[in-house]
Amino acid sequence: MDKETTLDWYRQMVLIRRFEQRSSELYQLGKIGGFLHLYIGQEAVAVGSINARGEQDHIITAYRDHGHALTVGSDTKQIMAEMLGKSTGVSKGKGGSMHLADVERRYWGGHAVVGAHLTLAAGIALAEQYKGTDAAVLCYFGDGATNIGYFHESLNLSGVWDLPVLWICENNQYGMGTAVARHSSASSIMQKASGYDIPASQVDGMNVFAVYEATKKALAAIRNGEGPQFLEILTYRFEGHSMGDPLRYRTKEEVKKWREDDPIGILERHILAEKIANKDKLEAIDTAVEAKLDEAVAFAEASPLPAMEELFTDIFVEEN
Amino acid sequence: MAQITMRQAITDALREEMYRDERVFIMGEEVGVWGGTYAVTRGFYDEFGPRRVRDTPISEMVIGGAAVGAAMNGLRPIAEFMTINFAFVAFDAIVNHAAKMHYMFGGQMRVPLVLRAPGGGGRQLGATHSHTPDVIFAHFPGLKVVSPATPYDAKGLLKAAIRTDDPVLFIEHATLYQVRGEVPEGDFVVPIGVSDVKREGTDVTIVAYAQGLQVALAAADKLDKEGIAAEVVDLRTLRPLDMAPVLKSFQKTFKAVVVEEGHRSYGVGA
Ligand SMILES: Cc1ncc(C[n+]2csc(CCOP(=O)(O)OP(=O)(O)O)c2C)c(N)n1
Ligand SMILES: [Mg+2]
Numbered sequence: 338m339d340k341e342t343t344l345d346w347y348r349q350m351v352l353i354r355r356f357e358q359r360s361s362e363l364y365q366l367g368k369i370g371g372f373l374h375l376y377i378g379q380e381a382v383a384v385g386s387i388n389a390r391g392e393q394d395h396i397i398t399a400y401r402d403h404g405h406a407l408t409v410g411s412d413t414k415q416i417m418a419e420m421l422g423k424s425t426g427v428s429k430g431k432g433g434s435m436h437l438a439d440v441e442r443r444y445w446g447g448h449a450v451v452g453a454h455l456t457l458a459a460g461i462a463l464a465e466q467y468k469g470t471d472a473a474v475l476c477y478f479g480d481g482a483t484n485i486g487y488f489h490e491s492l493n494l495s496g497v498w499d500l501p502v503l504w505i506c507e508n509n510q511y512g513m514g515t516a517v518a519r520h521s522s523a524s525s526i527m528q529k530a531s532g533y534d535i536p537a538s539q540v541d542g543m544n545v546f547a548v549y550e551a552t553k554k555a556l557a558a559i560r561n562g563e564g565p566q567f568l569e570i571l572t573y574r575f576e577g578h579s580m581g582d583p584l585r586y587r588t589k590e591e592v593k594k595w596r597e598d599d600p601i602g603i604l605e606r607h608i609l610a611e612k613i614a615n616k617d618k619l620e621a622i623d624t625a626v627e628a629k630l631d632e633a634v635a636f637a638e639a640s641p642l643p644a645m646e647e648l649f650t651d652i653f654v655e656e657n
Numbered sequence: 658m659a660q661i662t663m664r665q666a667i668t669d670a671l672r673e674e675m676y677r678d679e680r681v682f683i684m685g686e687e688v689g690v691w692g693g694t695y696a697v698t699r700g701f702y703d704e705f706g707p708r709r710v711r712d713t714p715i716s717e718m719v720i721g722g723a724a725v726g727a728a729m730n731g732l733r734p735i736a737e738f739m740t741i742n743f744a745f746v747a748f749d750a751i752v753n754h755a756a757k758m759h760y761m762f763g764g765q766m767r768v769p770l771v772l773r774a775p776g777g778g779g780r781q782l783g784a785t786h787s788h789t790p791d792v793i794f795a796h797f798p799g800l801k802v803v804s805p806a807t808p809y810d811a812k813g814l815l816k817a818a819i820r821t822d823d824p825v826l827f828i829e830h831a832t833l834y835q836v837r838g839e840v841p842e843g844d845f846v847v848p849i850g851v852s853d854v855k856r857e858g859t860d861v862t863i864v865a866y867a868q869g870l871q872v873a874l875a876a877a878d879k880l881d882k883e884g885i886a887a888e889v890v891d892l893r894t895l896r897p898l899d900m901a902p903v904l905k906s907f908q909k910t911f912k913a914v915v916v917e918e919g920h921r922s923y924g925v926g927a
Contacts, residue, residue: 395730429763440765445729450753456719457754460726460734467682467708467732490719497714651764652798654822656897 338546340613346388346545347608348622350380350601352629353404356413357576359630360403360420360434364580368638369420371433372449376404378575381600382507383408385548386475386570389556393472395443395465397458399479400435401507401574402447411439417633423640430643431651451512452478452487455504459491462500462565473501473559475552481512483526495565496533503555504530504567507542509574514586530567542572543598573598658841664834666808667697670815671735673844675705678733681819684711685720685737685773694739695775695834717743721750721772725824728770729758733819741776741828742788755824756799770824771815776804777830777868777918789918791867792925794826795895801849802895804828806870808838810893813847821849830868850897854906858886862906862913866892866925869916876916895925 338346357375364373376383383404387396398405406416411427419426420434427437438446445461448454458476465472482488483506495502506526510517523529530537536558540551548570555566573595577584608614661669674681683698683705689712692699701710713720717738724736738744744751751772758766778787795802801823805811811829818825855870856877865873870891877887888906892898907913915926 427763428761428765431763432761436761438762438765440762445766446762450749453722453749453754456722456750457726457729459719460723460728461730462726463723464727464730464732467727487718487722490714490716491722493714494716494719494723498711651760653801653897654759654767 338549343608343613344618344622346384347601347604347619348626349384349408350545350604351623352413352626353380353383353407354601355626355630356403356407356417359634361576361580363421363634369434370422371435372400373434373580374401374578375574375576376401378595378600379507379509379542379572380404381545381548381604382505382542382570382572385545386505386552389549389552390475391472391556393470394556395445395461395472395474397445397454397461397474398447398477399451399454399482400447400449401479402435402437405477406437406439406444406447409439409442409444411437411442411444413629413633414636417637418640421637421640422642423637424643424647425636425640429647429651431647452482452485454478455482455487455491458502459494459500462495462502463498465501466499471560473503473556475503475505477505477507479512480506480508480510480517480526481515481520483529484520492530492533492535492565496535499564501559502565503552503559504535504565506567506569507572508569509572511574511578511586513578514582516586525569527567527569535565535567536563537567537569540568540570542570543600543603545600545604658839660837661808661840662834663805663808663811663829663836663838664695664697666812666840667815667829668699669840670812670819671698672701672704674816674819675701675709678819680731680733681735682709682711682732683735683737684713684724686713686715686739688712688737693737695831717746718750721747722754724770724772725750725754725758725768728768728824729766733769735771735773735819738772738774740786740831741774741790742786744772744774745790751794751826752797752800756797759823760799767822768824769822771818771827772825773827773829775831776828777832779832791828791895792919792923795898799824800896801825802828803849803893804830804867804895805893806833806865806867806891808836808840810847810853810891812840813845814849814893816844817846817849820846825849828867832868833871836871847893850894850899852899852902853891853893854888854902855891856887856889858888858910860886860910860912861888862903862910863887863889863916864892864903864913865889865916866895868918873916892925
């Protein structure tokens with residue numbers, strides 16, 4: 338990977354990390370309400386895979402969606418405003434943290450019913466196939482989501498109809514407080530794809546380059562007419578499932594061990610070892626990210642809440 | 658004017674819209690090779706091919722959800738549930754996804770989708786296959802719910818449903834498929850969300866829709882022989898509900914009877 342791209346990915350991952358930390362602070366101050374699911378620890382997944390897509394490709398994910406929104410390039414100010422439920426947010430303040438979307442960038446959200454958006458991904462892919470384009474859909478979901486009927490019906494249909502979907506399981510080892518071994522009969526998640534004759538592979542989700550390469554390869558296979566593909570990306574969420582998680586289901590030692598594989602730390606060590614940039618240069622990137630987030634938070638805080646009338650708009654396109 | 662069955666009227670609307678708009682396609686269980694469980698799409702598979710008439714696996718959750726996704730991304734799907742009873746399996750796709758995408762993302766997404774489902778009881782199919790859950794679906798803002806009573810309305814309303822940019826649940830009472838009525842040749846639309854006075858009268862207002870209209874009209878005939886002039890209002894659409902003709906009639910008659918097929922509590926009459 339060239340130096341500039343590597344540094345840009347570092348910047349994107351730091352932007353997600355710091356966005357999440359700032360969000361956590363704003364939540365504790367009561368400025369963000371509702372649910373808040375942090376992506377800290379999983380940054381390399383969104384950054385590695387979304388940077389491997391073509392401009393024509395679509396993105397859709399679950400409620401742990403801030404990292405994806407930031408990486409597709411949506412405006413950081415508008416994303417932060419949505420987190421605070423403000424009218425200037427990407428979804429006019431009606432969606433909140435779990436429902437960030439940017440349809441112009443082919444980013445279809447943020448969806449909060451576990452597994453449901455896999456069916457939407459199948460439909461978005463069907464539309465591309467129907468129109469005869471070479472666009473694919475990158476559909477992200479958790480390990481826990483692989484147990485709901487939606488997952489199985491969507492994978493099966495994608496296989497039967499040869500839909501251009503890249504199924505991306507972000508296996509962060511837990512669905513809320515339930516470890517994979519306690520929630521999935523199949524011991525490897527990837528194995529589930531083989532039940533539908535969908536080629537699958539496992540990827541180190543702490544290494545942004547590995548995620549990038551695997552995604553590139555899978556998308557090429559889809560465009561080569563080999564049908565839907567499946568990636569199981571092994572990762573870990575460093576924080577709780579959402580705010581207020583008592584964290585009773587895992588040990589401090591386990592978290593510590595995974596934190597040694599911090600995806601940003603791994604990339605930073607690589608950058609320094611390969612002399613792609615020095616410490617000063619990385620600090621300058623961090624400072625620029627901070628300035629961008631200062632601006633985003635200030636914008637969000639200064640923005641108005643949606644007007645009362647907004648409760649009754651956007652219900653139907655054609656009221657009658 | 659030609660007398661055709663409600664089944665034929667629905668078939669005609671589907672075929673004409675498929676020719677009018679390339680984005681329109683049909684998906685569902687047994688809609689293709691089989692020709693539709695209620696024979697509504699008989700011949701379509703040969704006429705339009707497997708790209709536009711798509712047999713699905715028995716997977717209601719993804720039939721509902723993938724139709725929503727395809728609609729979001731520029732197509733105009735007509736997804737068929739074999740019967741409304743199986744739409745319960747897709748309840749989340751319908752009320753949480755079809756109905757909420759436009760609102761929850763601040764108007765960024767549109768879901769121009771028609772979900773067709775034969776419904777209703779009275780055919781000795783047992784408790785799980787005899788529901789009339791129309792009002793349950795009509796409860797949710799964001800989803801239009803239409804259920805016609807005559808071949809004319811069925812054709813015009815289905816065309817309107819296919820053309821609107823909103824998701825529509827189109828419920829066809831299965832006992833009405835053989836009912837005949839006058840339907841003009843060619844293109845016409847009946848607007849969604851407009852109730853219709855099917856018979857004028859001065860003494861009592863009978864409010865009905867779908868199969869209930871048959872009951873209401875039969876009752877009105879009977880009342881007529883006893884010297885009572887009943888006015889019959891057909892709702893046609895449960896959401897958005899047009900109460901104006903009902904209230905206007907009530908101001909004239911001061912008496913109203915609601916005919917519906919569902920359970921006693923929490924129905925349309927409520
Ligand atoms: C259908 C449904 N059931 C339950 C929930 C509550 N819930 C939200 S997130 C979650 C865990 C999902 O775990 P996973 O798919 O592994 O994703 P992760 O949170 O780890 O990213 C649960 C049970 C839900 N949102 N939807
Ligand atoms: Mg998980």
